[in-house]
Amino acid sequence: AIDMSTTTREMKVSAKELDDAQVPLHLRDFCAHLYLPLRKCRLDTYFAPWKCVKEKEAWEHCEVEDFMLRVKQKERQKLEKMAK
Numbered sequence: 001a002i003d004m005s006t007t008t009r010e011m012k013v014s015a016k017e018l019d020d021a022q023v024p025l026h027l028r029d030f031c032a033h034l035y036l037p038l039r040k041c042r043l044d045t046y047f048a049p050w051k052c053v054k055e056k057e058a059w060e061h062c063e064v065e066d067f068m069l070r071v072k073q074k075e076r077q078k079l080e081k082m083a084k
Contacts, residue, residue, distance in 0.1 A: 031062035 012033035027035050038059050041052035 029063075030066050031059055034059040034062050 009030055011030065013036065015028075017036075018028050018032055021036055021039065023032060023035060023039070034055070038052055038055040041055050045051035
């Protein structure tokens with residue numbers, strides 16, 4: 001679990017790199033740096049589901065952590081708003 005209350009988030013991949021790799025817009029999030037190796041692995045192995053397990057698990061774990069972080073941030077904002 002990551003405590004983002006004091007940490008700033010930043011993209012680890014540039015917009016140009018995402019454009020060059022033709023990553024769909026809905027996948028351009030803070031986990032895009034893990035999606036790129038997954039996509040390459042899938043293309044190299046003709047989408048064989050058993051070949052890219054590590055890459056897929058790393059990307060999915062990041063997606064879940066990102067979602068939980070956004071839920072916590074939203075809850076914090078809601079509590080701050082109620083406190084005013």
